[in-house]
Amino acid sequence: MELKKTPFHDRLVELGGRMVAFAGFHMPMQFAGIVEEHLAVRTDAGIFDVSHMGEISISGDGAADYVNKLTTNDVAALDLMQVQYTAMLNDEGGVIDDLLVYRRKFDYLLVVNAVNVERDFGWMSERAPEGVKVRNLSDETAQVAVQGPGAVEMVAAVCDDDVSGLGSFRSMGATIAGVQCLVSRTGYTGEDGLEIYTGSDKAGAVWDAIMKAGSRPVPIGLGARDSLRLEAAFRLHGSDMDETTSPLEAGLGWIVKLDNGDFFGKEVLLRQKAEGVKKRLIGLLSEAKRFPRPGYGVWSGDREVGRVTSGGFAPSLKCGIALAYVEADYAKRSTEFQIDLRGQRTDAKYVRGPFYKRPEPE
Template sequence: MKKTKFNQIHYKLGAKMVEFAGYEMPVQYSSIIAEHKAVRNSVGVFDVSHMGEVFISGEKALGFVQYITTNDASKLSPGRIQYSVMCYPDGGIVDDLLVYNLAENEYMLVVNAANIDKDFQWMKDNNVFGVELKNRSDEFSLLAVQGPNSKAVVQKLMETELDLEYYHFRKDKIAGVDMIISRTGYTGELGYELYFTGDESVAEKVWNSIFEAGKEFDIQPAGLAARDSLRLEMGYCLYGNDIDKTTNPLEAGLGWITKLKKGNFIGLDSILKAKNDGLKRRLVALTSNERAFPRHGYDITFNGEKIGTITSGTISPVLEKPIALGYVDTRFKEAGTKVNFLIRGKEIPAEIVKLPFVNI
């Protein structure tokens, strides 16, 4: 099992550690709800060093990125980031990812931890452009500083003005350490993701500097469980739950990052066919006023008939009621539609709603 450079810090903080995507990771420190609310109300820090970083360079780097991803990377300039997915020829999703335009003919793709090896192999198998591919996932540490006070914390550790717009990044120093500072996150809050290399001593220096700077804001470490409840309140997809090789981006509500007119990319023909044939199901947001815990794999029903399946569910720490994502027959996709969660044989009244569940 791999360990991040912050492993000993997590143990010292008393984190509950679990195996996740081949890494030993902190699932929680104090309580999931307390960590969740720290991010919503002030600032929290996540170790997400298990994420993968693949670097692409060469004369045809843009052509390669355009071919393997669904979004239009030609719209990026250096310092810009894009959310995208890679698809199989049948339109199923290989992974969702972030595309960073580092410089002309140079990109960084940030992929999900559980998919690093699969994704890198997929890129190599489809490298008909002769670009250079480097999997540098093990070299990079990654901290996500998230919450309304995240800018104030990070700014304290910089000598330059932190004026990044959403989905922009730049290279700079934090606590004297060179890094990529990215205004991105998986929480819906103002936040920054900090990519840097170096050993445990560098990682510890950065961690301790952030927590010292955040002391006045009662900064808290946050684990994977809070990361999951935060992303679900926003309706962000989780690979392996809400999207996978059996789902196409249109039915997953990712049409906004699927540019069908940009030129050829892997999966285009199948996605066009699915669109022209009419989508059979859609990923929707659901909530209930009942005391219930909707879980991945539970049925969604209407008048006793199964019409779909829950892909992600929890009790929202902010709303204090059940929230879920799930696929339903397209007849039932409109907000306001009354349906049910089928939980242990009992139908629990629920309703399809618009995202996000929580307005930031």
């Protein structure tokens, strides 16, 4: 299959991006280097081409009820232009995808993972009741993320509208370089920042305006995108959860609202809640010089209790970090964990929540 190119492809190559195949797209793995890019986002700002992400619009009479039925979080709680992190489950309670839902005036915009667009769109289309329209806007939509403590200021400098006052998980329409965009205060890095959606045909002008600003963000590849999200303990669908794991097992109970109407997979989650889950995704931190990698065994004493699903070197913390599924009985602070680092069982510390927390603004 021929790889798709995003509207920014040529610009990324020109910036020195080392291009790889990812989710059917030709995407940059890195520019200056993963560590350097990672730290740029933590200290200043980085720009990411995330046009490979999928965008699906759900509209029509009953759209709100249908999105609520598709997802685990409470869509009814959303204000106009508010954004919500949520999950879409199969009938067995497994995570088909994790996604953002934007409540807009005339539709709900669902932003999904690139590798899952076809599966998601199929699932949403097949179950749509009469009068509800499901449209896949992925090909005609470009997305740019600008992330880091300096990100909002940099975008605000080239934006006709005031995006600097945008609250967390809020969105607004805004014009950049004469192009109409949807801008939200969201991201996948654990930093402050914005995600900007616009039509693929005019997206280049938006990118150029941001990159020509006085102080401009550093281009960031998929490598640093992954290390940034892992430090924030954000789950990656396909690695840390999939259609065989429930959001309760994946530690996403906070986006599951069991008392707010019916949703696909709810029965299974109610049962899991009553009986307890068998495994749980936890965070582990290792000070060893060998780093935890996906597939490595997690031990407690003489017992293998789980397996690493995401892991590697954390550039901001300068140590190894991992997400791992372990038997639920062991998923607690008092457990002494070891990770089998290629034959060396090495102590690892249980970490609740994000490994990296951004400093409070002064």
